[in-house]
Amino acid sequence: MQNWQWRLLDSQNLAIDLDKKLTQELMFKRSFLRDRLPDQVSFSMDDAAAFQNFSDYLDSYSALSANEQFKIALHATALVRFGKLMLPQSWYFKFGSFGDERAWPKDHLFCSLNSGTSQADFLIIEQDERCSLCMLVDETFEVGGFKTMQRFEVTRVLNDRLQESQRHPILRDTSFTSQQWA
Structure with missing residues (x-):
């Protein structure tokens, strides 16, 4: 991760260079990203921490392939770093x-x-x-x-x-049940 670089492609999509010969294009166009975005910027320590948190979570709770988890974590990290503010819909x-x-x-x-x-x-x-x-x-x-x-x-x-996802079910508090009072 120490040499990863965020950059804008000619297509105006955000991408990340993972090494000199491997680039992962992301689905986010410049219009969706914050204003005054530099053409290229290093993957920061904050990016690395966010990426690791998303990766660990996906590894624990997702049945998706490792490749899909990797792409989801990259997109999530890009949103944290570069996503425009949005109003609720x-x-x-x-x-x-x-x-x-x-x-x-x-x-x-x-x-x-x-x-x-x-x-x-x-x-x-x-x-x-x-x-x-x-x-x-x-x-x-x-x-x-x-x-x-x-x-x-x-x-x-x-x-x-927000509703519960079956990918990570929410445990119900069963400390008090009607049977305890019977």
């Missing part, structure tokens, strides 16, 4: 069972979103107390019958739209 998605009274577990990066016509798994890239930036990890996702998202596309949603 929650109106496209059904409510989940999380919100003000029940917070999303911070150690769960896989979530599911339901548009009413389909449901798909996403990776939470960034999260605060109100919103989550989510990247699609499934191949496609139909949003409201008029748009189809492709893998690596992102959306920001209010946390009350």
